[in-house]
Amino acid sequence: MKKPIVGGFLAIASFAFLPYKAIAAEAPKLILQITVDQLRSDLPTRYMSKMGEGGFKYLYNEGIVYEDAHHAHSNTETIVGHTTLSTGAYPSRHGLIGNVWFDRTTGEMTYNIEDPRYSMLSKGADVDKSTEIDPTQRTAKSDGRSPAAILVTTFSDELSIHTDKKAKVFGVSVKDRGAVSMAGHAGKAFWFSKAKGEFVTSDFYYDKYPAWVNTFNETKPTLAYENTTWELMYKPSEYMFGDKDDQEWETALGSFGRVFPHAYGAADGKYFTTFLTLSPAGDELTLNFAKTLIENEDIGKDNVTDYLSVSFSSTDYVGHVFGPSSLEAEDNLLRLDKTLADLFAFVDKKVGLENTLIILSADHGSPEAPPKMNEYGIEADYVAPETWDKASGIEKLKKEFGIGKELIQAFNPPYIYLNKKIIKEKGLDLAQVEEIVANEIMKFKGVNMAVSSTALMEGRVADTEDMRLILNSHNVKRSGDIFILFEPNWFINDFDGLTVACTHGSLWNYDTSVPVIFAGANIKPKKVYRKIETVDVARTLSAYVNVKPPSGANGEILTEVLEGK
């Protein structure tokens, strides 16, 4: 374990004998940050008439709702968006530029939060099976996980530093990167292992599991779903997509199928836990773990502000497999609404919503499936960059360069990595090769723009909004050689053999547009139509509790949130 936990004695002693206030008097007892993976901004309101009380309705009716909030970076993937929300920094600064990148120091591809120095506490808990569902997550080579790759501090780090570790800081998610990114360096992260069917962590955080985690896992929470099915909550006629359960782009993943009811199967089935995560069950398991954590870690019990991040992943998996406009996505959101209502009711009972500042956002949005866009006369399709190296234009370039082998070594969204070894061997100028290849790739169907990284870094690009977002994503040490932007509604649907309906990751509005809502505490309801960026969230949280901004924060303070204080 990296560092000792503050002893109970120290905390009690300072509380009993030093009546200091670790944080401003009006500060909330808890900051509850909720991130819904792939929750595009229009989705909650699309289904609001069917939602219950206390969940999304509570947030939208009682909260400050930013109606035009965007991620201001070009690579809208899970780790990128989460880390932007937690640090208030653009990826160029926080360094989490993609779910994977090529590490120029080791010469190998790196999975974002992989860290071989810190193994998981449960052997065999490697979560990489999820590559089969989420194509934006690539295989890690070790089971080690830590936040070491995050180059700046998170809001949660700053809260911990400011309070001299007296603030309790936790991050929970089905996805490892959804938990680690938000807990920061100073907090504790727990995530769901599909291999184990349990919530796990790495020895960066703990030498051994807290007793309550063992107790939770010993109850075998996944078994409640064995041989059950994901069924619709209401009659099909009550849903917008009630008569469209079977759409051509939906993915049938084994016995889970593509129409209701979706069967989870036997608990020893190969994909049992995977099926749980691509249904509302994943969020329900996350909810139960979060509630157990709140109870057992005494969250929000003293006068020091605590921080809990809960990242719900089911919306993302369901969106990838069935698309955001599907009966599955619709029912999933109605069930997420119940899950949120349950969490808020629990927090109200334990901490009081008046003592809790809630912030809800998303790591990215989602496109519609191309065949769906085609129905509206909008050209859209899937692209296949793995074929590019063999395309005639690139083959011709290889001949000109005198290169017999592959020139395009890898495409890891959004970057092309060139075969630098051969470029060096042939004595070619990398910047020139980048530009020539980029110009050739621009001719490919579905490609909007291909930009040489050298040109980006040397400032030889147009002063446009697209370039601003691309530069916000560009980290000199981690970004690839050519940045690729696809046309709107064109994207990749095939990785490692699995075809999915939808993949996010662009700078187009459907991928950048997310909810940003503050509620609870002393928040007064308000709709704000000014355009804001997700980097503003962490900056605002720091201002709200008077801690210094995270070290790389680019965001501005959302003054509406502080007005009620």
Ligand SMILES: [Zn+2]
């Ligand atoms: Zn995703």
